[in-house]
Amino acid sequence: MNWKIKEVVLLVVLSVACGVLYLGWSTLWIPISALVGPVGAGFMFGIWVIASPIVAYIIQKPGAAFIAEVAAAAVELLTGSHFGLSALLVGVFQGIGAEIAFALFRYKKYNLPVLMLSGAIAGIFNIIYSIVANGFAYYTTTTLVTTLVINIISGMLLGGLLGKLIVDMIAKTGALDQYAIRTSTRTKDGQNDFVVRQ
Incomplete structure (x- = not known):
């Protein structure tokens, strides 16, 4: 499936924005982790995978979730993340996890359950990375x-x-009218959940 230039540009812009957000979130994680411990601070995790559902939901193409997450993680690394190279490596694992959710539905569904599933599987792959990097012990x-x-x-x-x-x-502002999200159809229940046209 070919990517349009405007889709590539949007992916880059959103990935950079999310990467900067990730850096700020990483900085905030330090004092919160000190207060409640690394496990307690785990509630912050979801922000570190938000690039995947955002970009995938808008562009709706294979690879969008993975590329967005890895690109955002790379931006976080290059802008000075205290996590160092692990910021990028965990981004690869999280991106794979996020991408799996959309692949399971053959890139035809981008509704709320699938987007949430993407975040959930990214969370699982985050733990897989941690086990690979640190060991079960x-x-x-x-x-x-x-x-x-x-x-x-x-x-x-x-x-x-x-x-x-x-x-x-x-999307309500009309800024995304030229992207797949706006050429999608609403589900029959009237909710604002989009699925790709068959």
């Missing part, structure tokens, strides 16, 4: 399960749900 069973559950919930809410709300607000 890094976690107790309780810590691992708790962190996984928090990541999934946060990914669903701050990634998928919030991402959809942001895009829907932008």
